[in-house]
Amino acid sequence: MGKLSIIPQPLEGLALIETAPFLDERGAFARLFCAEELAALRLPGPIAQINHSLTRTVGAARGLHFQRTPKAEAKIIRCLRGRVFDVAVDIRRGSPTFLKWHGVELSAANRLAYYLPQGFAHGFQVLEPESELLYLHTEFFSPEHEGGLRHDDPALGIIWPLPVVDLSARDATHPLLGQPRGLSHSFPGVLI
Numbered sequence: 001m002g003k004l005s006i007i008p009q010p011l012e013g014l015a016l017i018e019t020a021p022f023l024d025e026r027g028a029f030a031r032l033f034c035a036e037e038l039a040a041l042r043l044p045g046p047i048a049q050i051n052h053s054l055t056r057t058v059g060a061a062r063g064l065h066f067q068r069t070p071k072a073e074a075k076i077i078r079c080l081r082g083r084v085f086d087v088a089v090d091i092r093r094g095s096p097t098f099l100k101w102h103g104v105e106l107s108a109a110n111r112l113a114y115y116l117p118q119g120f121a122h123g124f125q126v127l128e129p130e131s132e133l134l135y136l137h138t139e140f141f142s143p144e145h146e147g148g149l150r151h152d153d154p155a156l157g158i159i160w161p162l163p164v165v166d167l168s169a170r171d172a173t174h175p176l177l178g179q180p181r182g183l184s185h186s187f188p189g190v191l192i
Helices: 180-184
Strands: 004-008 013-018 021-022 027-029 049-055 061-067 075-081 083-091 101-107 114-115 120-128 131-136 147-148
Touching: 061 083, 075 083, 075 101, 075 120, 083 114, 083 131, 101 114
Parallel strands: none
Antiparallel strands: 004 013, 013 114, 021 027, 049 131, 061 120, 061 147, 075 114, 075 131, 083 101, 083 120
């Protein structure tokens, strides 16, 4: 009842988690996390923190965020209300897909979750008003290990579904990868 399935994505380690809810006349029951059913993901540790976000404006973007080693984290992101375009960027030096991105649509209706292993930056754009996300992290938030990439960095070439609006000052000021401080600031040494 309410089992989870793992669907590999084009960049190594990324996966969608499909939720099969149990439906009856009362409504629905769905399992959102089960360590046993998700063992194939090989989480680097237990879930250390769970966060929730609400983003009101269609077109608003958050990210692209990550944490550097030794506080690198894996994440599972699920949309509880609304709809978002969720993006992962491979920031693992030495990876054949280094600085490549992959985006998926997450919504309350499709019941998908996105798994990002350590070494990926994460961001999203809101496609429906009042969208809410739930994040499961394998590491505690560490401001001194936090990093970010620009949503509009030409070196990444992310194609967002809508014009980006309502971007935080912090997200708007991450250096571009081609600028001084860009690559060295965002990626001091090997990430993973």
